[in-house]
Amino acid sequence: MKRSFLLFLLAISVFFWASCHGSKGPQADTFKIGVITSLTGSNAAFGQAHKNGYTIALEEINAKGGLLGKKVELDYYDDQSRPDQAVQGVSKLVDQDRVSIVLGAYSSESTRAIVPVVTQKQIPLIIPTAVADNVMESNSPWIFRICAGSGSFATATLDFLRNNGNPKKLAIVSENTNFGQANNKSMTEAAKTAGLELVDSESYQASSPDYKSLLQRVKGKNPEVIYFASYLLDASTLMRQSEQLNLNPKYYTSAGTGFAAAEFPTPDKGAGKYAEYTFSVSQWLPSAKWKGSSEFDQKYFKLAGSHPAYHAMEAYAVLVVAAAAIENAKSDQAQAIRDALKQVNLAETPFGPVQFDARGQNQHPVLLTQVQGGQYKVVWPIEAAESKPIIPAPEWSKRQ
Amino acid sequence: MVNWLYVALQAILNGLLTGALYALIGMGMALIFGVMRIVNFAHGAFLMLGMYATYVLFQATGGSPYYQFPVAGILLFVVGYATYMVLLRPIRGQVDFMVILLTMGLALILTDGAQLIFGADYHQINIPLLSRNIHLGSQISLNAPWLVSFAIALVLACALYWVVTHTMFGRAARAIAQNPYAAPLMGINVNRVQAISFGIGSAAAGIAGALLLPVFYLFPEVGNQFKLKSFVMVVLGGMGSIQGAAIAGLVLGVVESLTSLYWGNEWALAVDFVLFILVLSLKPSGIFGSQRA
Numbered sequence: 001m002k003r004s005f006l007l008f009l010l011a012i013s014v015f016f017w018a019s020c021h022g023s024k025g026p027q028a029d030t031f032k033i034g035v036i037t038s039l040t041g042s043n044a045a046f047g048q049a050h051k052n053g054y055t056i057a058l059e060e061i062n063a064k065g066g067l068l069g070k071k072v073e074l075d076y077y078d079d080q081s082r083p084d085q086a087v088q089g090v091s092k093l094v095d096q097d098r099v100s101i102v103l104g105a106y107s108s109e110s111t112r113a114i115v116p117v118v119t120q121k122q123i124p125l126i127i128p129t130a131v132a133d134n135v136m137e138s139n140s141p142w143i144f145r146i147c148a149g150s151g152s153f154a155t156a157t158l159d160f161l162r163n164n165g166n167p168k169k170l171a172i173v174s175e176n177t178n179f180g181q182a183n184n185k186s187m188t189e190a191a192k193t194a195g196l197e198l199v200d201s202e203s204y205q206a207s208s209p210d211y212k213s214l215l216q217r218v219k220g221k222n223p224e225v226i227y228f229a230s231y232l233l234d235a236s237t238l239m240r241q242s243e244q245l246n247l248n249p250k251y252y253t254s255a256g257t258g259f260a261a262a263e264f265p266t267p268d269k270g271a272g273k274y275a276e277y278t279f280s281v282s283q284w285l286p287s288a289k290w291k292g293s294s295e296f297d298q299k300y301f302k303l304a305g306s307h308p309a310y311h312a313m314e315a316y317a318v319l320v321v322a323a324a325a326i327e328n329a330k331s332d333q334a335q336a337i338r339d340a341l342k343q344v345n346l347a348e349t350p351f352g353p354v355q356f357d358a359r360g361q362n363q364h365p366v367l368l369t370q371v372q373g374g375q376y377k378v379v380w381p382i383e384a385a386e387s388k389p390i391i392p393a394p395e396w397s398k399r400q
Numbered sequence: 401m402v403n404w405l406y407v408a409l410q411a412i413l414n415g416l417l418t419g420a421l422y423a424l425i426g427m428g429m430a431l432i433f434g435v436m437r438i439v440n441f442a443h444g445a446f447l448m449l450g451m452y453a454t455y456v457l458f459q460a461t462g463g464s465p466y467y468q469f470p471v472a473g474i475l476l477f478v479v480g481y482a483t484y485m486v487l488l489r490p491i492r493g494q495v496d497f498m499v500i501l502l503t504m505g506l507a508l509i510l511t512d513g514a515q516l517i518f519g520a521d522y523h524q525i526n527i528p529l530l531s532r533n534i535h536l537g538s539q540i541s542l543n544a545p546w547l548v549s550f551a552i553a554l555v556l557a558c559a560l561y562w563v564v565t566h567t568m569f570g571r572a573a574r575a576i577a578q579n580p581y582a583a584p585l586m587g588i589n590v591n592r593v594q595a596i597s598f599g600i601g602s603a604a605a606g607i608a609g610a611l612l613l614p615v616f617y618l619f620p621e622v623g624n625q626f627k628l629k630s631f632v633m634v635v636l637g638g639m640g641s642i643q644g645a646a647i648a649g650l651v652l653g654v655v656e657s658l659t660s661l662y663w664g665n666e667w668a669l670a671v672d673f674v675l676f677i678l679v680l681s682l683k684p685s686g687i688f689g690s691q692r693a
Contacts, residue, residue, distance in 0.1 A: 040520030042619065048521070080520075176666050204665035207625070209616045212414045213660030213668075216407055233522060233617050244533055244543045245410075267526045 031070040031332065033322060034077070034093035036104030036114065037315075041081025042207055045232055045263055046106050046311050050128065051076070052304050053315030054103075056296065061319070067326050074319075079105055083113035090117045100334040101126070101326070103318045106311075108132035108179035118142055124338040126322055128314040131255070132182030136361055144341050144360040146321065146351070147314050150183040153255045153281045154190035154227075156366035160253075160279070160380040161225060162194065165391055167250060171200035171223035173214070173238070174255075175230055180206075183229035183255040199223050206234045212241050219247045228254040232261045232270065239274040243396045250392035252278040262309040265374045275371045277393035282367045284310040284351055285376060287386060292350030309376075317351035406539035411661040412654055417546040419653020420553040421608050425626050426633030426645035426652075427560055428604030434640030435573045435597040437496070438488065441503040443605050443630055444623025445510035450476050450606030451618050452514055458525050458613070466529070466548050469610035473603040480602025484595040507623075514620040522619040530614060549611035556607060557646050560600070564642055573597050577640065632676045638686025647688045 035054060038047035058074055066072050075097050077089035086105045093099045102118055102125050105111045111130035118125040119140040127135060127145040131153060136145055161167055170191050174180030180203060191198055200221040204214055215238070218226060226249045230238060235258030242252075254260075259280040263269035284290075286297035286307055296316060300308040321344055326332070329340035346354045354362050368380035370389050379389040425447060432440045450472035454465045461468070483506065491498045532544035564570040572593045575583045584590050608626075616622070633652060637644025655675070656668040663671075679687060 040515065041621070042522070044520040044522070044619075202664055205669060208665070208668075209612065210414065210418050210657070210660075211665065213411050213657045214665040216411060216661055217664070220403075220407060236524070236617075240530070241543075243531070244541060246541060269522075269524065272526065273531075 029070055030073040031067045031326070032073050032075045032097060032099050033319070034075050034089075034097065034099035034102040034104075036077045036079055036086050036089040036093070036102060036106075036110070038081040038106040038110070039076070039078040041079075042233060043081040043106055043231060045261060045269070046129070046257075047078070047081075048304075049262070049309060049312040050104075050106055050315040052300055053128075053308070053312035053317075054319055055303065056299050057316045057319035057323075061323050067323055068330065068332065072323070075099055077104075079110050081107065081110075083107075083110045086110035086114050087117055090114050090121065090123075094118075094121050094123050099123070100332050101322055101337050103128065103315070103322060105130070107177070108135060108182060109177040111135045112178050115140060115143055123334050124341055126318040126341070128318040129311050130179075131257075132178045133186060134178065134182055136359055139359060141360070142338060144321075144356050144362070146318050146354060146362045146364065147283055147310075148364040148366050149361070150186040150229075150255065151190070152364075152366045153183060154187040156281055156368060156380070157187070157227065157253050157255075157279070158190055158194045158196070160368045160389075161251065164380075164389055165250065167224035168195075168197055169199045169222065169224045170196045170227060171202070171218050171221055171225070171249070172198065172227045173202045173204070173218060173230070174228070175206040175234055176203040177206070179231070179255075179257065180229040183227075187227050187229075187255075196225075204234070206231055208234075209237070210241075211238050212245060215241055215245050215247050219245060223249050225249055225251040225253055228252070228259060230254065230258040232258040232263060235259050235261075235264060236271040236274075239271040239278065243274050246396050248393070248395045252393055254278060254280045256281045256283070256310070260309055260369065260376070261311070262306055265371050265376070273374075273399075276374075276399070277371060277390055279368055279370050279379070279389070280376070282310055282369045282376065282378070283364060284313045285367070285369065285378060287378070288350070288352075289384070290350050290352045291348050296350045313351055317349055317354065320349055321346065321354055403539075407661070408658070410540050411657045413540065413542060414546075415654035415657030416650055417542070417550045417653070418657065419650035420550040420557070421611060421649075422626075422629055422633060422652050423557055423646040423649025424553045424604050424608040424611075425630045426637065426649040427557060427642045428601040428608075429630040430634050430637055430640055430642045430645035431560070431564070431573075431597055431604070432601035433634055434577050434642065436488075436576075436594050437640075438499050438503070438598075439496070439631075440598075440601070441500060441627065442483070442507040442510065443601075444625075444627025445507040446476055446479065446602045446605040446623070447609040447612075447626050448514060448618075448620065448623035449479065449510060450609030451613050451622060452518060453606070454610040454613050455523060455525065455618055464527050464529065465525070465610050465613050466545070466552065469552065469607050472606040472610040476606025477599040477603040479599075479606075481595050481599035483602070484598035485591075488598070489591060489595075507627075511620045511623070518620070520620060522617045524617040525614055527614055543615070545614050549615070552611060553608070556604070560604065561643055561646070563600075569593065569596060629672065632672050635676055635679055636686055637688050639684075641686065641688070644686055644688040648686075651688075 037050040079086035108130040133149040174184040265275040325340040329336040369376040370379045377387040453472045533541045535541045572588045633645045633648040636648035659671045660668045
């Protein structure tokens with residue numbers, strides 16, 4: 001009994017000793033920036049892309065001497081692709097680690113969950129990739145978003161369609177969390193305005209092995225265009241099973257994400273040849289005209305052994321923007337950084353010009369790509385196009 | 401034939417193909433529950449383990465899971481047998497809650513272990529068979545890998561049924577299910593029979609995992625949704641009746657497919673659990689099969 005008590009005391013003292021040593025050292029001479037992303041769980045592929053993007057930006061910033069004379073350190077919190085964990089992440093990063101700015105999260109679902117929390121804690125949040133427009137609806141002065149939203153996705157897609165065959169019958173297929181539902185809503189509204197007939201609107205539970213019945217429903221409605229809002233695992237399965245059911249719309253279009261992931265056209269991690277001819281909105285590609293794009297691509301390739309999709313670039317860009325704001329603020333206080341973010345006006349980043357409007361939204365142009373020969377090729381708008389869109393998508397039975 | 405009939409037929413066939421895999425998973429769970437009254441919360445994790453084993457094997461040899469699945473079966477039999485002998489036997493006779501906690505803990509360890517070793521990233525494999533479709537007439541098409549896994553699952557399910565109904569081991573297992581106190585008096589080695597049952601039940605989950613691998617994707621938490629479904633099957637099938645669980649698996653597949661077709665995919669899971677609750681509250685002995693194995 002006595003011995004176990006002594007052991008207990010020993011354990012506690014070791015614990016305290018370790019925790020003192022763990023947190024004391026680095027804080028003095030580093031500048032911590034909080035990052036929430038999905039390093040594990042079903043969105044891990046995107047979280048990893050985020051991390052690679054952040055890593056590249058971090059190296060560049062530290063190579064230039066860091067911020068406010070301190071080395072920059074990224075404090076990651078893995079939300080496990082779950083919104084409740086993202087909320088815990090904000091508390092951990094802000095209350096425990098005392099960061100004064102947070103970047104993230106990955107998904108629209110997690111991001112919507114943390115918006116009220118950072119607002120309440122009065123910490124600026126820069127959103128890299130959450131496209132659901134409702135993450136900006138709170139009008140919180142602490143929220144900034146660098147990527148274009150679901151409304152812009154829908155408009156860009158409809159713009160492309162109107163100028164390329166002008167189809168009239170549309171079906172929407174979306175996953176049932178915030179990302180899919182927000183895109184579904186945006187497209188439903190935009191299609192009504194544009195005069196398209198919405199013949200079918202489906203939502204589904206991601207990570208199901210079988211979407212054949214859903215696709216059968218879509219097939220029964222005979223749409224000319226299908227607009228998907230999917231993550232990666234579901235996007236791959238949906239395309240494979242479209243082939244199985246011989247579902248042949250003229251256009252497979254999509255709200256990016258799964259359909260724009262670097263893995264999607266690869267056979268090992270995505271849909272492989274079934275990805276061919278699908279259209280996707282995109283926010284950036286390695287071939288983008290902005291200065292620094294190809295350098296980023298090279299660095300990314302060196303780091304990850306694959307070429308980046310826009311999610312990685314957006315992570316890179318939010319850290320670059322955060323660094324610029326902190327430099328201008330000349331302070332590590334949340335309020336000062338927030339005020340500096342409002343004034344940010346970067347004419348040249350590899351992600352294009354960045355400036356936030358009164359609501360904290362960056363006006364970013366949306367491109368359309370098509371998978372051609374296993375590669376994403378920009379097909380719209382015309383002034384940015386690398387190749388001509390192939391329309392209609394050949395019927396499955398006529399593909400080799 | 402009118403078009404809607406083809407559509408319904410296609411959905412029913414798809415449901416049966418998925419359902420056969422469900423059936424295999426559910427039978428494993430039912431066998432374990434029937435013989436031991438153990439609710440195995442690690443069943444999904446065992447399925448995940450079978451998937452990873454098959455995946456590693458595929459990476460090493462490039463052979464199709466459709467003939468390498470026995471490896472996952474044997475491995476999971478050993479894992480199940482060992483789990484029973486090492487972890488479950490010492491707490492037999494104690495409150496059921498201990499067993500639930502233990503299998504839950506085991507599931508967490510296995511899932512997190514897989515995450516440590518393989519990472520949280522998902523994996524998928526690509527075999528030539530995947531792009532083969534079999535067309536019945538102009539309207540119906542079936543994907544070859546699903547057909548193959550259906551055939552394998554069907555054969556295994558029948559074999560399992562035969563083992564339980566016609567062999568000495570099966571008779572012993574049923575005797576324990578009927579009366580765990582009288583069985584040892586009749587000379588039945590309860591520990592051994594229960595360990596083998598646990599092994600066979602786990603092997604069924606492992607093989608289902610192997611058969612799922614080509615048509616699905618693999619990540620550490622993949623087992624969870626199948627674990628939940630196997631609870632539904634055990635209840636629908638009549639609490640431990642393995643033929644009941646098998647039929648329940650097929651029914652579940654078809655119900656999900658039809659729900660998805662007529663109401664939309666987001667309702668499929670809801671219908672599963674509505675069925676689950678209805679059966680539990682209205683007919684707790686299950687819709688199919690007898691009370692016990």
